[in-house]
Amino acid sequence: MPEATPPPAAGLPELPVTWRASRTRAVLLPVAVLLVAVFCVLARAMPHNWHTNDRVALVVTGLLFAAGLLMLARPRATAGSEGVTVVNFVRTRRLDWAEIVRVNLRQGDPWAVLDLADGTTLAVVGIQPAAGRTQAVAAARALRDLVDAHATARHRR
Template sequence: MSTPPVEIPVTWAPRRTRVVLLPVCALLVALFVVLAMLLPASWQLNDRIMMIASGVLFAGVGLMLARPRVSADAEGVTVVNFVRSRRLAWAEIVRVNFRQGDPWATLDLADGTSLAAVGIQSGVGKAQAIADARALRDLVEHHAQV
């Protein structure tokens, strides 16, 4: 068996997005807790609880935005998007696409569908996203030959 073009296991994720979003989410929760404590006395307990719940809800959305990643190992690829994740065997992936203007890479699958791979996105830098998509494409081609 030949050596894969990229050393696996490998994970592609928009790290800068995570570095920004995780502290912002913590700050949101802390801010809403402080706001709930500083509300005027005329506000009731349920109002304060809803204020804190709003902060937790906003932080939850931020954490969902920080979730995307694409991981490859010897058996296949795991695509984790905002809400769902999917495990794919190498044979299920026909092609990796990352066309000019696309916000993220897409995987054409053997069943005729396509799957967004949001973990490889142009928002972190176009050159890096292109390199990541090419690395995944090379892995797909390598495993198609094996």
């Protein structure tokens, strides 16, 4: 049976809410497009003695570099009524609220970290100070407050 959403408390964000490193995305997405464009122009501008497969290989190389940049722009965390979905560079993990014990973002950490009920941790790359310290701290606090609110609602039952 799905867990009931706690009543909205003062200061809690309205669900669903998504956090991502927006500055990082704002740089990486246009650079990826520009990279593909540059490789396409280079493929077209090469001397006539270049074969078609050489030109195609150049364009494919640009697309691969762009795909790498898009993968770096992928991380995010989405909190909904059922739990949190953490999307990192390659993996996506769905967590119920009960699985999250604590949200940490210490000075010098590259991103927020979730302490999980099974004793493991999970990086939340979508909340990273490198993309804006104030934004990352606010996001980590909001996620921590949501985790606490759901824990409190669970204990009241």
